[in-house]
Amino acid sequence: MKLTDLKQLFTDDRAVSPVIGVILMVAITVILAAVIGTFVLGLGDDLQDDQPTASFDFEYDNSTTPANVTITHTGGDTIDGTSDTVTVTTTGGNDIDNSDWSAEISAGTSKEFTLTSGNWSGETVNVNWQSSTGDSSATLATSTAPE
Numbered sequence: 001m002k003l004t005d006l007k008q009l010f011t012d013d014r015a016v017s018p019v020i021g022v023i024l025m026v027a028i029t030v031i032l033a034a035v036i037g038t039f040v041l042g043l044g045d046d047l048q049d050d051q052p053t054a055s056f057d058f059e060y061d062n063s064t065t066p067a068n069v070t071i072t073h074t075g076g077d078t079i080d081g082t083s084d085t086v087t088v089t090t091t092g093g094n095d096i097d098n099s100d101w102s103a104e105i106s107a108g109t110s111k112e113f114t115l116t117s118g119n120w121s122g123e124t125v126n127v128n129w130q131s132s133t134g135d136s137s138a139t140l141a142t143s144t145a146p147e
Helices: 003-011 017-040 043-047
Strands: 054-061 068-076 085-090 110-115 124-130 137-144
Antiparallel strands (some): 124 137
16 A cells, blocks of 8 residues: 555545534434424423322212312322412302312312302312412312202
């Protein structure tokens, strides 16, 4: 092998690096587009959502005065009602006494809520949750009382 052949070996412009460069640029572009698209479309907020998932059972009692409903956590995540805010509201305009649920709420936990007046007939009851920071909130359960 001559010295000129050795020089030509190291100075040869034919290589794989342009192909690798193009592949890397395409990959970087796709990744950046995905990250930017996620946050522009608002999907990034859902990634940090720490909303609990829980099931509740509602038992309405219109035979008492005032009428009451017993709400039981039947399964799902345990909710820390001492730091997070859990409230029970109605959409029919009736007010509920003691509407805050300020305790640890785990499967099997029940609490009785009482209307200030009237009865539950056709009333829609919601169990609402708000995180301790106030950044996240959700309606965990909804039930409509029988008429």
